[in-house]
Amino acid sequence: MTDEPLKHALIVAHGQPSDPAPPERRLADLARDVESHLKGWRVRSATIAAPNALETQVAEMPAGGVIYPMFMSDGWFVSRVLPRRLGTNAPDILDPLGFDPNLPALASDILRNAILENGWREEETSILLAAHGSGRGDKAAKAALAFADTLQPLVSKSKIKLGFIEEEPYVDAAATGLGPHSICLPFFALEGDHCREDIPEALEKADFQGKLLRPLGEDANIPKLIARALDNA
Incomplete structure (x- = not known):
């Protein structure tokens, strides 16, 4: 009996253009915390502000992964910037944090x-x-x-x-x-x-x-x- 394949998710946040490294580390910590509550998942992270971080993480994700927007709305960055940066054949984008019913x-x-x-x-x-x-x-x-x-x-x-x-x-x-x-x-x-x-x-x-x-x-x-x-x- 073979193991079930891992499910993959990428948590994406805005970040800080003037100093992208600290938010990248903070988001990576969050991704590890999220992963600790799951079984059979690999949870990655990237901020939009860190150069090429989003594209690099998406390229490393197998097909079938999902994007989790660490945003409070589906505004400019979620509805416009993310799809443009992800391009064609992009992973599915889930509802942002602010829409979570809980x-x-x-x-x-x-x-x-x-x-x-x-x-x-x-x-x-x-x-x-x-x-x-x-x-x-x-x-x-x-x-x-x-x-x-x-x-x-x-x-x-x-x-x-x-x-x-x-x-x-x-x-x-x-x-x-x-x-x-x-x-x-x-x-x-x-x-x-x-x-x-x-x-x-x-x-x-x-x-x-x-x-x-x-x-x-x-x-x-x-x-x-x-x-x-x-x-x-």
Whole structure:
């Protein structure tokens, strides 16, 4: 009896054009974590920003592999850049992380834990979902809005506001006046400059006195969630 052939997946993220190496290493760590939750899978990684990383990894994948977009929407990079870079006979591209049906429940758990840790009541806590948005189209904003709509019933005692980095309503405007019992959850797949710099600067501009959490995609349960999505693909 022969062993079943390995299934192959490639996790793709945007990366950092100005300094591509650290995001490449971070994504490789994530791929190993995802693979640890699977049997019979080989999980690779590549960022779009690292020169030739995507093309090299795809060339090494056997036929039948899949691409997992580490993005929160099917916007410009997922719907335009990835297909163009992959070319003809490309692997199937799965739904991005932000569309995972289990993600809202994970976010609600993160938020409830944060509320409990601070000794607050849900009804007195405001939630700010800080998302990317885009000047190239409306897909990023629509994905964030849909996620907020799905998340709201799961945290029904708290009010959710939505703010964007690249379009209105901007994060600083959405954060203004929220009060000290507030939680900002970045609706981002990985911790890049937007989460390290742009969001904190916007919150400071708004005199935000609440708690800033890590990006949703950096939660410890994300590798298991991605593994489940690959197994179900």
